[in-house]
Amino acid sequence: MSDLFLTTLLPQLASGAAHTHALGFQYEGLDGDRVRLRLPYREDLVGDPETGVLAGGLVTTLLDHVGGLAVWVALKTYQPIATLDLRVDYMRAAIPGRDLIAEARCYRLTRSIGFVRAWAFEDDPADPVAAAQSAYVVSAEGDHRAGANLRSKTSRAAGETA
Secondary structure (H helix, E strand, O other): OOHHHHHHHHHHHHHOOHHHHHHOOEEEEEEOOEEEEEEOOOHHHEEEOOOOEEOHHHHHHHHHHHHHHHHHHHHOOOOOEEEEEEEEEEOOOOOOOOOEEEEEEEEEEOOOEEEEEEEEEOOOOOOOOEEEEEEEEEOOOOOOOOOOOOOOHHHHHOOOOO
């Protein structure tokens, strides 16, 4: 993986988009193949003013975004991706007033799909607020036509494997 991708582009992808910037996502770095984001607590992100708990949709957005970053880490470069499937299991409410941290790891990467596990927590990943299992479509490099990631009839006839 290029140092330029890790030091320049990945942090920009983490918090440079309009919505991630508005939400305050902060890139915290990599630990091996795990990428980490921080979401500083802000009152305007609270879903229930009576309890001060962050909005559930915000947690989902954080987990989806950190999952996409994990796919790019596995790809070792930027390539267009899109969320294909996202399941979030909420285990408890986030603690009011506390920053939320999200980590993700792409545990399997095929030619066209990246499979990711992610979790959100305050201090300890073993005590998560939520955990996610997701899949991301990886665009075929240089070819954005429908079905571009499928093998051709010629390669199937020749017995090539994926």
